[in-house]
Amino acid sequence: MTGRYLGKTVAVTGAADGMGRAIALAFAREGAAVLACDVNEDGLAATQALLETGPGSIDTMIADVRDEGAIAAFAVRAAAPTGALDVMVCNAAVKGDWAPLAEQPREQLDLVIDINLKGTVLCMKHALRHMIPARSGVIINLASVQSFRVGFPGAAFYAASKAAVVALTRAAALENGQFGIRAVGIAPGPIDTPMLRSSGGDWPPPIINDVPLGRIGTVDDIAKAALWLASDESGYISGATLPIDGGWLAP
Numbered sequence: 194m195t196g197r198y199l200g201k202t203v204a205v206t207g208a209a210d211g212m213g214r215a216i217a218l219a220f221a222r223e224g225a226a227v228l229a230c231d232v233n234e235d236g237l238a239a240t241q242a243l244l245e246t247g248p249g250s251i252d253t254m255i256a257d258v259r260d261e262g263a264i265a266a267f268a269v270r271a272a273a274p275t276g277a278l279d280v281m282v283c284n285a286a287v288k289g290d291w292a293p294l295a296e297q298p299r300e301q302l303d304l305v306i307d308i309n310l311k312g313t314v315l316c317m318k319h320a321l322r323h324m325i326p327a328r329s330g331v332i333i334n335l336a337s338v339q340s341f342r343v344g345f346p347g348a349a350f351y352a353a354s355k356a357a358v359v360a361l362t363r364a365a366a367l368e369n370g371q372f373g374i375r376a377v378g379i380a381p382g383p384i385d386t387p388m389l390r391s392s393g394g395d396w397p398p399p400i401i402n403d404v405p406l407g408r409i410g411t412v413d414d415i416a417k418a419a420l421w422l423a424s425d426e427s428g429y430i431s432g433a434t435l436p437i438d439g440g441w442l443a444p
């Protein structure tokens with residue numbers, strides 16, 4: 194721990210489990226005042242309980258990324274400790290039920306697009322409302338390897354939502370670079386989280402055979418990248434989405 198995020202505020206959505214939890218803990222362990230939101234109250238409490246004393250903190254808020262009023266309040270509260278919002282991590286998403294496109298019910302389309310795409314838009318929008326006046330800030334969007342390659346039949350809506358997240362990241366970078374704001378994406382490969390484990394079947398999942406590094410990724414693989422992407426060490430990176438996938442996209 195270096196305390197490199199002391200005095201910084203960080204908002205993380207979907208932080209009750211998986212990568213969001215790891216990202217919230219990583220920033221807090223580096224000194225940040227983190228506000229973590231999710232729809233899962235027990236999971237949020239567990240995230241908070243995992244933080245050792247200091248140097249940073251994790252505050253929690255029940256908020257659904259589909260609810261614009263809640264997300265506006267989330268951004269206000271995240272900025273409250275210092276008056277500025279330094280980092281917004283748009284992480285909350287659902288996998289949806291995977292099925293052939295011709296058999297997918299309309300409800301699944303709405304669910305996946307409302308959370309993964311529209312929810313990300315709302316979090317970006319309300320983060321920018323704090324970052325633009327401050328002329329500073331970093332938005333980190335969680336995309337997917339499926340933004341670039343639909344590797345699994347049945348995942349059309351999920352892949353489409355995640356491809357849109359890459360486009361949103363580029364658009365935000367283009368519009369807001371003039372204000373000193375960066376927007377970057379992370380495209381995880383298979384990472385050991387409840388989302389991947391809920392896919393069913395054998396563990397480890399067969400996709401491991403297509404990962405050149407030969408292992409499933411960990412939430413810490415992603416959290417470490419988030420710390421770097423939000424820092425000045427990556428200060429000339431904007432608009433890009435970085436695959437963190439053990440090489441899965443390489444072939």
Ligand SMILES: NC(=O)c1ccc[n+]([C@@H]2O[C@H](COP(=O)([O-])OP(=O)(O)OC[C@H]3O[C@@H](n4cnc5c(N)ncnc54)[C@H](O)[C@@H]3O)[C@@H](O)[C@H]2O)c1
Nearest residue numbers: 207209210211212257258285286335337383384386387388
């Ligand atoms: N796990 C993987 O292999 C993988 C691969 C590629 C991309 N991703 C992406 O990485 C991110 C994190 O995934 P994960 O595997 O940690 O997922 P996860 O399912 O383990 O955790 C997601 C969290 O988001 C929360 N959430 C869901 N809907 C919400 C809503 N409407 N409002 C607020 N919170 C909500 C859930 O309660 C949960 O705590 C997601 O954007 C996901 O699409 C995951």
